[in-house]
Amino acid sequence: MKCFQHVADIGDLKAALDEALEVKKNRFAYQHLGKNKTLLMVFFNSSLRTRLSTQKAAMNLGMNVIVLDVNQGAWKLETERGVVMDGDKSEHLLEAIPVMGCYCDLIGVRSFARFNDKQEDYEERIFEQFKQYSGRPVFAMETATVHPLQAFADLITIEEHKTCPRPKVVMTWAPHCKPLPQAVPNSFSEWMCATGYDFVIACPEGMELDERFTHGATITHNQDEALQGADFVYAKNWSAYRDPNYGKIINRDMSWTVSAQKMALTRNAHFMHCLPVRRNLVVTDDVIESPRSLVIPEAANREISAEVVIKRMLESM
Amino acid sequence: MKCFQHVADIGDLKAALDEALEVKKNRFAYQHLGKNKTLLMVFFNSSLRTRLSTQKAAMNLGMNVIVLDVNQGAWKLETERGVVMDGDKSEHLLEAIPVMGCYCDLIGVRSFARFNDKQEDYEERIFEQFKQYSGRPVFAMETATVHPLQAFADLITIEEHKTCPRPKVVMTWAPHCKPLPQAVPNSFSEWMCATGYDFVIACPEGMELDERFTHGATITHNQDEALQGADFVYAKNWSAYRDPNYGKIINRDMSWTVSAQKMALTRNAHFMHCLPVRRNLVVTDDVIESPRSLVIPEAANREISAEVVIKRMLESM
Amino acid sequence: MKCFQHVADIGDLKAALDEALEVKKNRFAYQHLGKNKTLLMVFFNSSLRTRLSTQKAAMNLGMNVIVLDVNQGAWKLETERGVVMDGDKSEHLLEAIPVMGCYCDLIGVRSFARFNDKQEDYEERIFEQFKQYSGRPVFAMETATVHPLQAFADLITIEEHKTCPRPKVVMTWAPHCKPLPQAVPNSFSEWMCATGYDFVIACPEGMELDERFTHGATITHNQDEALQGADFVYAKNWSAYRDPNYGKIINRDMSWTVSAQKMALTRNAHFMHCLPVRRNLVVTDDVIESPRSLVIPEAANREISAEVVIKRMLESM
Numbered sequence: 001m002k003c004f005q006h007v008a009d010i011g012d013l014k015a016a017l018d019e020a021l022e023v024k025k026n027r028f029a030y031q032h033l034g035k036n037k038t039l040l041m042v043f044f045n046s047s048l049r050t051r052l053s054t055q056k057a058a059m060n061l062g063m064n065v066i067v068l069d070v071n072q073g074a075w076k077l078e079t080e081r082g083v084v085m086d087g088d089k090s091e092h093l094l095e096a097i098p099v100m101g102c103y104c105d106l107i108g109v110r111s112f113a114r115f116n117d118k119q120e121d122y123e124e125r126i127f128e129q130f131k132q133y134s135g136r137p138v139f140a141m142e143t144a145t146v147h148p149l150q151a152f153a154d155l156i157t158i159e160e161h162k163t164c165p166r167p168k169v170v171m172t173w174a175p176h177c178k179p180l181p182q183a184v185p186n187s188f189s190e191w192m193c194a195t196g197y198d199f200v201i202a203c204p205e206g207m208e209l210d211e212r213f214t215h216g217a218t219i220t221h222n223q224d225e226a227l228q229g230a231d232f233v234y235a236k237n238w239s240a241y242r243d244p245n246y247g248k249i250i251n252r253d254m255s256w257t258v259s260a261q262k263m264a265l266t267r268n269a270h271f272m273h274c275l276p277v278r279r280n281l282v283v284t285d286d287v288i289e290s291p292r293s294l295v296i297p298e299a300a301n302r303e304i305s306a307e308v309v310i311k312r313m314l315e316s317m
Numbered sequence: 318m319k320c321f322q323h324v325a326d327i328g329d330l331k332a333a334l335d336e337a338l339e340v341k342k343n344r345f346a347y348q349h350l351g352k353n354k355t356l357l358m359v360f361f362n363s364s365l366r367t368r369l370s371t372q373k374a375a376m377n378l379g380m381n382v383i384v385l386d387v388n389q390g391a392w393k394l395e396t397e398r399g400v401v402m403d404g405d406k407s408e409h410l411l412e413a414i415p416v417m418g419c420y421c422d423l424i425g426v427r428s429f430a431r432f433n434d435k436q437e438d439y440e441e442r443i444f445e446q447f448k449q450y451s452g453r454p455v456f457a458m459e460t461a462t463v464h465p466l467q468a469f470a471d472l473i474t475i476e477e478h479k480t481c482p483r484p485k486v487v488m489t490w491a492p493h494c495k496p497l498p499q500a501v502p503n504s505f506s507e508w509m510c511a512t513g514y515d516f517v518i519a520c521p522e523g524m525e526l527d528e529r530f531t532h533g534a535t536i537t538h539n540q541d542e543a544l545q546g547a548d549f550v551y552a553k554n555w556s557a558y559r560d561p562n563y564g565k566i567i568n569r570d571m572s573w574t575v576s577a578q579k580m581a582l583t584r585n586a587h588f589m590h591c592l593p594v595r596r597n598l599v600v601t602d603d604v605i606e607s608p609r610s611l612v613i614p615e616a617a618n619r620e621i622s623a624e625v626v627i628k629r630m631l632e633s634m
Numbered sequence: 635m636k637c638f639q640h641v642a643d644i645g646d647l648k649a650a651l652d653e654a655l656e657v658k659k660n661r662f663a664y665q666h667l668g669k670n671k672t673l674l675m676v677f678f679n680s681s682l683r684t685r686l687s688t689q690k691a692a693m694n695l696g697m698n699v700i701v702l703d704v705n706q707g708a709w710k711l712e713t714e715r716g717v718v719m720d721g722d723k724s725e726h727l728l729e730a731i732p733v734m735g736c737y738c739d740l741i742g743v744r745s746f747a748r749f750n751d752k753q754e755d756y757e758e759r760i761f762e763q764f765k766q767y768s769g770r771p772v773f774a775m776e777t778a779t780v781h782p783l784q785a786f787a788d789l790i791t792i793e794e795h796k797t798c799p800r801p802k803v804v805m806t807w808a809p810h811c812k813p814l815p816q817a818v819p820n821s822f823s824e825w826m827c828a829t830g831y832d833f834v835i836a837c838p839e840g841m842e843l844d845e846r847f848t849h850g851a852t853i854t855h856n857q858d859e860a861l862q863g864a865d866f867v868y869a870k871n872w873s874a875y876r877d878p879n880y881g882k883i884i885n886r887d888m889s890w891t892v893s894a895q896k897m898a899l900t901r902n903a904h905f906m907h908c909l910p911v912r913r914n915l916v917v918t919d920d921v922i923e924s925p926r927s928l929v930i931p932e933a934a935n936r937e938i939s940a941e942v943v944i945k946r947m948l949e950s951m
Contacts, residue, residue, distance in 0.1 A: 028353045036662045038690060048413070052383060052420040056355060059381045064693045066686055084914040086811040091910035095922075095929060096682070099909065102934040103686040177403040275416065276408035280401040288412075295412060300419040345670045365730070369700060369737040373672060376698045494720040592733065593725035597718040605729075612729060617736040 001312040003131055004139035005124075005146055007187075007194045013155070016308060020156045023311065024304045031062030033314040038064040040104035041141065044111040044126065049275060049302055050141045050149065054108055057306035061314065066104065079125065093129055101134035106313055113144040113181040115239075115247030121145060122210070137313040142183050145210075150274050151187035152305035155195065157298045158232055161270055166196050167231035168267070172223055173203035174256050174282040176237035179249050184274050185238050186213040193217055202226035204251045209241050223256055230266040233258060235273050235282050258283045263292075270294050318629040320448055321456035322441075322463055324504075324511045330472070333625060337473045340628065341621045348379030350631040355381040357421035358458065361428040361443065366592060366619055367458045367466065371425055374623035378631065383421065396442070410446055418451035423630055430461040430498040432556075432564030438462060439527070454630040459500050462527075467591050468504035469622035472512065474615045475549055478587055483513050484548035485584070489540055490520035491573050491599040493554035496566050501591050502555050503530040510534055519543035521568045526558050540573055547583040549611075550575060552590050552599050575600040580609070587611045635946040637765055638773035639758075639780055641821075641828045647789070650942060654790045657945065658938045665696030667948040672698040674738035675775065678745040678760065683909060683936055684775045684783065688742055691940035695948065700738065713759065727763055735768035740947055747778040747815040749873075749881030755779060756844070771947040776817050779844075784908050785821035786939035789829065791932045792866055795904055800830055801865035802901070806857055807837035808890050808916040810871035813883050818908050819872045820847040827851055836860035838885045843875050857890055864900040867892060869907050869916050892917045897926075904928050 003009055010016045023030075039058040043051065051067070058065045077096055078089040085092065100107065111126040121144040130138045140146055158169065169192055171185060185201075186209055192199040193216035201214060202223045208214070220226050227233065235258045240250050257280070263269060271283065271293045279285055288295060320326055327333045340347075356375040360368065368384070375382045394413055395406040402409065417424065428443040438461040447455045457463055475486065486509055488502060502518075503526055509516040510533035518531060519540040525531070537543050544550065552575045557567050574597070580586060588600065588610045596602055605612060637643055644650045657664075673692040677685065685701070692699045711730055712723040719726065734741065745760040755778040764772045774780055792803065803826055805819060819835075820843055826833040827850035835848060836857040842848070854860050861867065869892045874884050891914070897903060905917065905927045913919055922929060 036694075038693065040686070048385075048408075049416060052357070052385065052417065055383055056381075056420045059355065060353075064690075066689055068682075068686065078913070081919050082914065085912035086915055090912065091682075092913050095909050095911065095933075098930050099683060099933045100686065102930065103690045103937060275412050277412065278402035278407065279395070279409050280399065281403055285398050296415050296419065299416045303420060365702075365725075366733060369674070369702065369734065372700055373698075373737045376672065377670075592729050594729065595719035595724065596712070596726050597716065598720055602715050613732050613736065616729075616733045620737060 002137045004309045007191045027060045034062035038104040039106045041067045041108045053302035054306045097133040101136045107136050107138045108141040110141040118246040146187045147183040151191035153301035156301045168198040169232045170200045170226050170230040171234040174235045179239035182238045189213045200226045227265040230269045233269045319454045321626045324508045344377045351378035351380035355421040356423045358384045358425045370619035371623045414450040418453045424455045425458045427458040435563040463504045464500040468508035470618035473618045485515040486549045487517045487543045487547040488551040491552045496556035499555045506530045517543045544582040547586045550586045636771045638943045641825045661694045668695035668697035672738040673740045675701045675742045687936035688940045731767040735770045741772045742775045744775040752880040780821045781817040785825035787935035790935045802832040803866045804834045804860050804864040805868040808869045813873035816872045823847045834860045861899040864903045867903045
């Protein structure tokens with residue numbers, strides 16, 4: 001595996017899940033793979049779960065880890081050719097990225113959507129440049145449009161908790177006070193559509209995601225209807241994708257908050273969220289604290305999804 | 318050992334000191350304990366000595382170490398239930414702390430007194446939440462009210478330098494330009510009271526510490542009298558503990574600065590301070606630079622106290 | 635080796651280069667040297683290449699690495715004796731540096747020229763204090779006046795690409811929009827003068843470097859003449875060294891930018907630069923992207939120069 005960005009990159013999902021469960025049982029069994037290998041984690045944005053879980057996964061595999069926090073203000077990269085670089089950008093990406101590749105064997109990149117330019121975000125300009133110029137296998141630690149380590153961890157969690165072969169999984173939009181990227185719902189949808197699950201997305205009108213990620217999902221604007229019979233409820237806020245509202249908050253409807261009343265419509269569903277979550281906006285205290293909440297197991301599985309991805313990259317070197 | 322916060326947590330002091338001297342002689346002898354174990358160091362406040370010495374101790378024991386700097390501005394944690402989280406706090410501690418526990422085996426926490434609310438500080442709200450919700454053994458890397466790794470290192474240093482079984486140890490308040498927490502003097506007092514030493518605290522009137530930490534100490538407002546016959550002089554500033562002056566500077570008396578003249582009153586005492594120290598405010602240049610100064614050996618013993626604590630936590634897993 | 639600062643510290647250059655090529659072929663062969671040894675990297679200034687390459691080199695050698703970022707604003711060190719420390723400086727270097735030495739076996743220091751006081755910069759007050767007070771071997775990761783890890787990497791790169799025993803190497807000043815330190819050109823010149831190469835420095839009048847570093851070089855103000863017959867062109871900006879212009883930009887002449895037209899004057903020379911570089915100011919896009927550009931191999935050799943230096947320090951312990 002040279003790149004981990006989309007669900008297709010992981011290949012057969014059944015094989016990936018089997019490997020995840022094997023890794024989870026014995027997470028220190030593969031240290032020969034990582035000996036004298038170095039992971040470079042590049043963060044253009046801050047991180048708690050991704051930072052800790054990915055570092056842990058790499059150390060489980062016996063790797064050395066270097067973490068590079070790129071302060072967006074302090075280190076701006078020029079991306080165009082022909083520019084006289086007499087402004088605030090002190091280095092060109094055509095030098096910076098190959099240099100980073102010199103000192104490691106594997107690169108993880110976090111670079112969020114900036115919401116300045118939809119095309120720039122959805123073309124994944126930063127991540128693609130790492131793929132093209134670093135000379136190393138590269139994996140997404142949440143990019144402008146995807147967060148596949150989260151989606152893979154969510155899938156592992158559903159497989160561990162499902163009680164029927166083809167559960168009903170509902171991803172529902174929920175209100176939030178800040179404009180959030182679409183990376184998590186894009187990837188969750190992309191991964192769910194690749195399973196055989198009954199997958200439904202509920203969101204207000206105008207809040208539909210990019211169809212490249214939702215192809216195969218049932219999309220509805222009626223949250224209550226969607227929740228009926230659900231086995232898993234995955235709550236998430238995202239800002240608008242559709243023009244002319246890209247990156248904007250166009251809906252603050254608090255009736256979409258996932259509450260006990262809403263959960264009562266389901267088939268005693270598990271509650272899921274990628275975290276961090278704003279309580280009593282996205283979900284009420286009682287739902288997230290209930291025994292059916294999987295938010296901590298999901299987070300714990302981030303170590304496992306990262307370890308499978310890094311293990312595969314090491315194996316294919 | 319599941320928690321390291323108070324002197325009682327370390328159990329028998331003689332046994333702990335013997336272990337410390339053993340560890341100091343051969344600090345790399347216990348690496349089987351730390352293999353495939355991860356220490357997470359969480360800093361809500363900045364650090365030099367604690368950061369370096371604790372990391373060194375964990376690496377001596379063969380552990381992996383992850384350092385998490387929590388920028389107070391960037392990541393504010395909600396602590397109450399029922400709040401609609403539409404403000405500046407993007408995560409609730411009820412999620413954040415268990416998640417941190419997922420990715421490690423052991424947690425060290427630094428979280429200073431904020432001086433906003435005495436009860437909040439002295440109830441150790443942050444540290445107690447880590448104990449309660451992380452699911453991991455937790456040790457204090459200086460909390461709102463205690464700094465036991467420092468006190469243990471100071472005790473080791475005194476044991477290495479004492480020339481009689483029951484030395485006279487004087488902790489004296491000294492002036493400072495900023496309001497400092499009581500964590501270091503609280504712990505030093507608590508640990509000294511647990512030894513058989515002749516332990517005296519000298520401070521201006523109104524500057525007395527919480528009696529829970531000073532029970533058993535001789536407390537005086539006469540510094541000169543206290544210093545007579547002292548074998549060890551431990552200088553430290555702290556802000557007022559007593560109401561209504563909690564966290565305030567109520568005394569700037571420069572006659573309390575530890576000078577050569579003051580040291581002349583002692584029995585050729587050793588000078589001690591936890592560092593960092595403001596020279597010519599807390600202590601004069603000549604005293605801290607004299608051959609009787611132990612400030613560097615104290616700092617060096619921070620590696621040893623941390624290693625004993627982490628070793629014991631690893632052993633009890 | 636107890637200190638790595640000047641070319642003389644590395645001893646015989648032929649032996650050092652042989653060792654570098656040996657290390658490059660088998661960079662993991664010396665891990666017994668670093669076992670249970672800790673490198674402390676202290677950064678008073680930000681870093682990309684030096685941070686990553688030095689950390690990689692130390693891990694290649696089996697060492698533990700601790701990185702300490704000293705935020706200049708947050709942690710100011712008092713350097714004078716006798717001062718009442720009631721201002722913004724909370725610690726004296728006479729404590730801070732020995733304490734850092736307590737927790738490691740080896741120290742790397744980055745501390746740039748501040749351009750406040752030429753004498754302070756050229757006396758290397760920060761770096762010298764680490765040498766004097768840390769009790770550990772110390773190496774420069776770019777100081778106020780030198781950057782020997784870069785110069786050594788550049789020398790390795792030239793040796794790998796030269797086609798005659800005594801190539802013509804031209805270091806040429808180039809324009810820039812910010813006042814840059816002289817550390818890189820000082821060290822490059824010092825190292826080149828220690829080889830048997832034909833070494834020429836081209837710079838505008840008034841931009842001459844400190845003669846302690848350029849003794850033995852041919853110095854000219856005619857760039858075109860210098861470039862004729864060159865095998866290697868090393869472009870670099872620096873601010874004025876000579877009084878009364880120390881640290882100032884006194885020339886912005888864009889005719890000094892290294893362009894294809896300039897390179898055409900050479901003997902099909904390789905282009906070199908230490909990075910980061912401002913394109914179309916120091917060098918044009920086409921020159922830095924041409925097959926004759928060595929900027930990435932130079933950066934990659936930073937890992938090798940650092941590994942040789944750290945290896946020698948470990949061997950002499």
